[in-house]
Amino acid sequence: MIRPTRRALLALAAAPLATPALGQTWPTRPIRMIVGFAPGGSTDLLGRAVAEALRPHLPQPLVIENRSGAQGAVATEAVARAEADGHTLLVASSTHNINRHQLPQLSYDPLRDFTPLAVLSRQMLVLTVGASQPFRDVAAVVAAARAAPQPMPFGATEALTAFAGHEFARMAGLRLEETQYRGGAQLMPDLMAGHLPIGFTSTATLLPLMPTGRLRGLAVTGATRSSALPDVPTMQEAGFPGYEVTGWGMLLGPAGMPAAVGARLHQALTLAYADQALQARLAALGLEADLRGPEAATAFLRADAARWDAAAEAGLIKRAAN
Secondary structure: OOOOOHHHHHHHHHHHHHHHHHHHHOOOOOEEEEEOOOOOOHHHHHHHHHHHHHHHHOOOOEEEEEOOOHHHHHHHHHHHOOOOOOOEEEEEEOHHHHHHHHOOOOOOOOOOOEEEEEEEEEEEEEEEEEOOOOOOOHHHHHHHHHHOOOOEEEEEOOHHHHHHHHHHHHHHOOOEEEEEOOOHHHHHHHHHHOOOOEEEEEHHHHHHHHHHOOEEEEEEOOOOOOOOOOOOOEOOOOOOOOOOOEEEEEEEEEOOOOHHHHHHHHHHHHHHHOOHHHHHHHHHOOEEEEEEOHHHHHHHHHHHHHHHHHHHHOOOOOOOOO
């Protein structure tokens, strides 16, 4: 039998006193959860779902604030400059680390200038077309792009969806031209209206619009099919072995946030994620609930950054147009 050390016993004795103190010191005013994309996109929908589930477990309101622009960098910069007291948080997406390689000048470092607080979710993207398009599968898109005299445009909303399109073009040997949108809510109408032949979007953005019958998902970008779109093949099944582009959602704060605030937030998130209503809402959006606390979130963000560093060194990330 292993006996606890005197230090461990003292820590256990102090723990019951520390918890009430945390509840009294944070939060002391409304919490802003800043989203770097327009309302209606996957990051916005994730942030709103989590904020709603968190409200019963925190003594202050949570307010979603959308600051779209520069592939999420406008919002990210605002959070990097905010006071590190836990009252300004960033609902971050996979674009967070990729932007370092896509945008020529960033005023912040995606690792050094932030405190990872929680991993929230994982998700796939979907190669999507409007119902008026003739494409019924990925092979038809490839054939049309190869026959076109000019590069075929594809819609993207940030760095990850742009990478998904460029990686598709690279693996298929196609000429595709990126058309950037401020968010999924702006991209989807153009796909539905037939103004754009194809686009890459998240399951969270696509699924609420599927009942309209005006959109089709041709392939998902994960290694396995999505439970939310079981009839849609993967890009690998469509003829591109090794193709895999998946996204994530996280909560980040400014650098230097007190560990006690991160612990208190994780405690509230754990209660929120135990709610079946939140689980059902995330599943309906095609998001995989994946709650991880500050320590695991830090390791996750660093590993993700290393993956995109390697992709950039291999020349697989294109600089965004000025």
